[in-house]
Amino acid sequence: MVKTYAYGFPKLGKQREFKRLIEGFWAQKVTEEELREGIKELGQKREETYRKYVDAFPQGEMTLYDPMLDTALLFGVYKANSLEEYFELCRGKNALEMTKWFNTNYHYLVPDFEGREPAFKVCEPVWNRHEGATENVHIIAPFTFLKLSKGLPEGSFEGALKELTKALVDYVNSKGFKSVHLEDPALVMELSEEEWKALVEAYSLLSEVKGEVNLFTYYDSVDRLELLFELPVNGIGVDLVHDRGENLEQLKKIDPRGKKLFAGVVDGRNVWRNDLFKTAEVLRELSEKFDVVITNAAPLFHLPVSLEGATLPKELLQKVAFAEEKLKEIKLLAEILEGKEEEAREWVKGINNKFGEIKAVRERVSALKEEDFVRKPSYKERVKKQQEVLNLPLFPTTTIGSFPQTEEVRRVRLLYRKGKLDKESYETFIRGEIAKAIQIQEELGLDIFVHGEFERTDMVEFFAEKMKGIATTGNGWVISYGTRCYRPPIIYGDVERDGVMTVPEIAFAQSLTDKPVKGMLTGPVTIIAWSFVREDIPISEVAYQIALALKDEIRDYEEAGIKIVQIDEPAIREKAPIKKRNWKEYFDWAIKSFRLCHSSVKPETQIHTHMCYSEFGEIMEYILEMDFDVISIEASRSKGDIIEAFEKVNFDRQIGLGVWDIHSPYVPSAEEMKEIVERALRVIPKENFWINPDCGLKTRRWEEVIPALRNLVKLAGELRKETN
Template sequence: MKTYAYGFPRIGKQREFKKLVEGYWSKRVSEEELFSGIGEIERKREKTYRKYVDAFPEGEMTLYDPMLDTAITFGVYKVGSLNDYFELCRGKRALEMTKWFNTNYHYLVPDFEERVPNFSIEKPIWDRHEKAKKNVYLIGPFTFLKLSKGLKREFFEGALKELTGLYIEYMNSKNFLSVHLDDPALVLELSKEDWKLIEEVYQVFSYAKCSVNLFTYYDSVDRLELLFNLPVDGIGIDLVHDRGENLKQLEKIDREGKILYAGIVDGRNVWRVNPFKIRSFVEKLGENIVLTNAAPLFHLPVSIESSSLPDELKAKISFAEERLKELNLTANIEERESEVKEWIKGLTLPFGRNEEVRKRVSLLKEDDFERKPSYEERVKVQKEVLKLPLFPTTTIGSFPQTEEIRRIRLLYRKGLLSKEDYETFIRGEISKAIQIQEDLGLDVLVHGEFERTDMVEFFAEKLEGIATTGNGWVISYGTRCYRPPIIYGDVSRRAPMTIKEVSFAQSLTEKPVKGMLTGPVTIISWSYVREDIPIREVAYQIALALKDEIEDYEKTGIKVVQIDEPAIRERAPIKKRLWNEYFEWAIKSFRLCHSSVKPETQIHTHMCYSEFSEIMDYILDMDFDVISIEASRSKGDIIKAFEEVNFNRQIGLGVWDIHSPYIPSVDEMREIVDRALRVIPKENFWINPDCGLKTRRWEEVIPALRNLVTLARNLRSN
């Protein structure tokens, strides 16, 4: 039985990719050194592939994002230098960023600006396909256009025909032997018109001089038989996250000799598989089967070897390299039976059960998910207590994590700095941040989160039932990476998690300081979540821990609490027919966090880089008082979502893209606000950045925040 794998992480075991690209940005790495280093990372990835599997795609590497690379290759953007390239990633011309399907990977969104596309084949600054000949990775033309923006429906058909023709020209001119066509948009809920168009336009692949294999993942394909009728050599499908729908269709399809790339090891979660069970399952699928992963492996850390996890947990999980091993074990099970038995011996050992937590969840009643009084009543109380001006200003939570802060935190983690000295340092940073905010004139302050490495990892370290990996890095976007924790057991709060730092910050100012928490859906979404109990129970366990924290905030005089849920849209199922079930538990978990707070406690939430127009009713049902969302990269396009609903809450639209070092002027920020005020009453409007400021430098933060405050003052005086 043959094996195939794709999407192996580009980050590197020691984050080599991040260090290399960011070294170029800071002028410590030359252009030649950058290209050489990227090539070396690619060689290491290919060496790992070859160790375990029979085949894999070439040309998967990127300098930032494959969607941008595709846009440049086919002439959507003309790029004459590396600086031009990175300007589209993080400069003044930076493209909008959003989540890749329902994952935490962000891609750059090609924007056709409502014009008819004019495609062409361009020679890129860095040709990732220059040495790739055998089996080349390409994002499929349907996925590329479907995930772009600004392309009107009446132009979509013509654009797809033109672009697909260029794909054939490109593939044939390069003399590729085979092409891996990544087309995950085929798992979306597509219209009859979409399927008819795919069926018609993809006939062009019959003109390819090389073999073409079409890969889908993250969910089932609603018209799987149509894909097997296309003139391609193989179809890759997800048999892990398809809820059995792909399998049900396969039973009725005559594959006509086409290869089935059976995605049978999970590319999105870490729980170790049993090769005996997989092999038994696969053998029922028939002949001409190739074993592969059920989603790209870049959603996983590189290898379990470099993680600092307890042995009991290591025996239950796999990262990217271990997934390759599982494919190898499954394909060669006859001669490696003893190794397989050793591989699975830890799967049934109990780990992380807490009966008290389970009982608390089982006793929840519907009243526990309802906040009283209504928003209309409590907003009057909050205005009287907080006494905020029109257009109140705030930030999203974090302030710059300087090299000194990271150095001190590392010393403390290694035991080279006492707890007392560490806490004294953190209090000093909080004091500086409060003074800066006071001097700037912000209205609702934050403590800066200097003690936090990551908004999910920080809480994972303080909660029972969740483990952190130490070195399990995964890319979120570009070079930005994070370490997803592993929710392995029942979750509970050992002790107050954030009270000490936030209450200290509040003692330094008369202005309100926000208590900062990460919500249950985001903790789940940016972690690897257990699969042995319903996910709603995991969410309610986390929500109860956060509920206890909020009650402690109120006891210490904190009057504003922000529960960040940037992942709530991202986590929504790809199939919209499953949305009601998902949002029912997602919203209830958020409401459970704050249902018992006092009327005067103002509850904020934050969401970023997602498409909101289709979920506005769900969002309102979360019953927050204030929401802050991204609007800078989309140039305020999010406002369209508010034109069709009665949005009777307060909102802060991000007027500054913090993912770029560019400092926007007052006038540039004003453009977003003026557009928003056509729809949102000024009494409900807050002024804030679009996300936390952890990755920025103070030299960028202070002038940008000064402009932000100036904007608010100008608006008040109008």
């Protein structure tokens, strides 16, 4: 009988029960007992879904925030004696730094060993997600945990890896787990010989585990896959979807050594239905050599829970699958191998249907020339004209884009979306909110204004609704971090604007003030990264289509008198391939798509971009090629560590390092913000330095935003006095 396994099913719940429970607890509307009981019930529902389709799955996957934090608490890196202390590490004054999980839009909390010797001791955490677990117990593997942490003393990795692996063995044996599911995606990174050696030596200790150990990799190929089959584990999970064929080639030459092969053949990151019969042939070939278990190629939490309730065109519904349907695909693959094909044939009937082609868009892309990706004149020439027009003071102050999305804003927007409020009434309400935001910014004394984005549900979904070739899902929620959710659109066809997208709101805001108001756009790479993207044409072509649509919008901004345009690209680092040897190909089209957006603007139009919560230091050379005028970057949780990256390059543009972590309700003082600025000014000339928050303010409350911005403006004023 063919065996099946699945992992990473979304914890969110079909009605976002997870979000309501956690945020209810934060708001003191849900007791700790109710929270624990609610999470337990949600976990039971997840297990019921698993059992409906597959033979086995991990136990203990349910985290209250992030599994990296749970691992740190389990092995004594941090201590939390209450749930309040647990969440303080997630979102309080001393919250851990947050960054992207590999090249996905999920954010994890980064364990930090700065100033401490790495030592590990099994602890009983305040949130024990392994309570009652016995089989396939889910744990982040030691190598991945340490590889994704920061602040390890130089030369300590090998010893720390041994110590953590030993602590893991002690934990598993003390609990009597029959089997464990170790997630080790960092093994797909480009690792040094020293790291491979440290891995093999440390993981030799896994031979002491009394139960079964299965090691899962995903998101890419493993460069030394044969070494994993030599480890004292029972099974190896590999990604056969995103591996560029490299894992499959290695498997042809590998001695199975009696290990199970968890063959990741169902895509956990994109929504397109599996070509089941083609995949079944791969599985048949592997089964001749390996003891194959059919599974997903990446955690399923990157997908919405279920197609149930999705508002998609009928033609598209026949081509896509969400997390629950991916479980179904695993089941159908097993049935094909067992000779039962009827349901599978019905499932794949519409996967090759073609629709959404726009001939004019394809012709426009094919006609692009190299000069279409180059802005003239040079930055040195245009910055002078921009300063003449804008006349900004030293340390200009601004925000990133959005202002608080209050309950009233969300309520009115929902009424409009459901057709219970007419367009004129809705637009009147939005203009009223914009007017309030402009007034608040005037009173605070900010230098560059934003309109607040009250009409926007999400920075990608909003644009998806205004472009042809992109569908929105209605109820297709995915967790980005903590309880923060978004609904990735589906890019299924050729993309172009369906009329102006943002100009009326920005122009209205500009009419209310003499201060410049930024036009706000989401860049092509981020739209791609936070969407599910078609795979029938090169991704570069999709990017250029989106860029041309944004280029048209910027032209309309200029005609409306908008002098500053911000093209947000928070995902540009995130979208980069995990292996650096594949970066050149990616950054070529990513940079060109950004430049295509703004290559034909007037010299005096100032182009901003914004990036956040990624490791940007290693891509500084690529960032500079984007040819923006001003960039804003997250710096508060990293305490300004990003500055080190600027010491290594000739950075000649203007920059705003975020001085306020907007993902926390904590309101920093001007003095706390100043610490980051003072460090930055050692490297960045004061003439090039802006003062701004880390990110948009939509998730915060006005009660937090106004005092924090007041402190931000106060800081800028103090800095100007000190430099005069």
